[in-house]
Amino acid sequence: MAPERLKINGERLLSRLMGLAAIGATEKGGVCRLALTDLDRQAREQFSTWASEIGCELRVDAIGNVFARRAGLDPSRSAVATGSHLDTQPTGGKFDGNYGVLAGLEVLQTLHDADIRTQAPLEVCVWTNEEGSRFVPVMMGSGVYCGAFTLEHALAATDTQGVSVAQALRAIDQAGPHPASVDAGAPRFDAYFEAHIEQGPVLEDADTTIGVVTGALGQRWYDVTVTGMEAHAGPTPMGLRRDALLPATELIQRIRAIAMREQPNGRGTVGYLNVFPNSRNVIPGRVQFSVDFRHPDDAGLLRMDAALHSAIAELTTATVTISVNPVVYFQPQAFDPELVALVRTAAAGAGFTHQEIVSGAGHDAVYVARTAPSAMIFIPCKDGISHNEIEDALPEHLIAGANVLLQAMLARAGT
Numbered sequence: 001m002a003p004e005r006l007k008i009n010g011e012r013l014l015s016r017l018m019g020l021a022a023i024g025a026t027e028k029g030g031v032c033r034l035a036l037t038d039l040d041r042q043a044r045e046q047f048s049t050w051a052s053e054i055g056c057e058l059r060v061d062a063i064g065n066v067f068a069r070r071a072g073l074d075p076s077r078s079a080v081a082t083g084s085h086l087d088t089q090p091t092g093g094k095f096d097g098n099y100g101v102l103a104g105l106e107v108l109q110t111l112h113d114a115d116i117r118t119q120a121p122l123e124v125c126v127w128t129n130e131e132g133s134r135f136v137p138v139m140m141g142s143g144v145y146c147g148a149f150t151l152e153h154a155l156a157a158t159d160t161q162g163v164s165v166a167q168a169l170r171a172i173d174q175a176g177p178h179p180a181s182v183d184a185g186a187p188r189f190d191a192y193f194e195a196h197i198e199q200g201p202v203l204e205d206a207d208t209t210i211g212v213v214t215g216a217l218g219q220r221w222y223d224v225t226v227t228g229m230e231a232h233a234g235p236t237p238m239g240l241r242r243d244a245l246l247p248a249t250e251l252i253q254r255i256r257a258i259a260m261r262e263q264p265n266g267r268g269t270v271g272y273l274n275v276f277p278n279s280r281n282v283i284p285g286r287v288q289f290s291v292d293f294r295h296p297d298d299a300g301l302l303r304m305d306a307a308l309h310s311a312i313a314e315l316t317t318a319t320v321t322i323s324v325n326p327v328v329y330f331q332p333q334a335f336d337p338e339l340v341a342l343v344r345t346a347a348a349g350a351g352f353t354h355q356e357i358v359s360g361a362g363h364d365a366v367y368v369a370r371t372a373p374s375a376m377i378f379i380p381c382k383d384g385i386s387h388n389e390i391e392d393a394l395p396e397h398l399i400a401g402a403n404v405l406l407q408a409m410l411a412r413a414g415t
């Protein structure tokens, strides 16, 4: 069969997704498979078994990233890679991460079955601890790979029980011999594609099958503290109060307005708020809250940053002060236009409805993109819900995304 007519085996993809979901299955239909636990080991083993059955060569690096390689015809070429992660949140779903790994494996298996050799080698990556639930930082394996932080920093991270990443890797025999970062000699990819459920409501709302992901939003996070003075709610007249909650609520409204000026893709969220002393008849003396700004480009993030600071200056008075501390910055990451075009062409060629979309969440592809041309393929998930046991996706969408991945990888790798 001509490679451009080739289709993945949807039944097999779905049955493997369910097979993998059984490892760490929860009563409510989700998956709890925290990074570098014995369940994670079992999922890795299952993946490695499937990959070995089709002749892939496996390697594990020093942070536990697993790579399954299918040789190409041209040994001088770098790999066209894909993948995602097998760890989940404590109340995670069946598809986040797992889908990208198994869609990649399905691409390789489909080529194996059809006896088609690509020019470039193909690889499926399983990145360690993407979720960041057991160990911080998140996107740990791909972060080490691209040099966002060092291997030593990642290995020293500990979980709430005091177990380090280094210990956890040894316990499940996943501290591999291969260099973990590009700087230390890990191979660079020719290209990296990642298929993923959208984890948001945009595609479902638009009734679109394929999201052609053009990039990921940059992020700036802050801690804000508003300080006034606690006092008795009864004896203190309205005009003589130093109520910290009032300017806090005003600032929260402004944060929404700041994001609304940056549409369609600016985001502003206050997700955490603490009122002190949080007592019915005490005027709040201190309020702490978080701010999460996201934007597709740095200039936009800086506009939001400046607007936040000027709002704070305006709301600060002689009696109530406001301080702000930046805590996290993730640079916006545009994906490679050529790879994005391959995804678009593959979706159009298969007759799937498709639209451009930006990723609001972090993904391994966002880090890999610092070292190689990268792109992502999104499919809708039910009600836009993820990081939840009820996370779900339609079989036809799961199959469609894997077929787009197949054609995009084939086009890049050559036959």
Ligand SMILES: [Zn+2]
Pocket (backbone or CB within 6 Å): 084, 085, 096, 097, 130, 196, 363
């Ligand atoms: Zn994920």
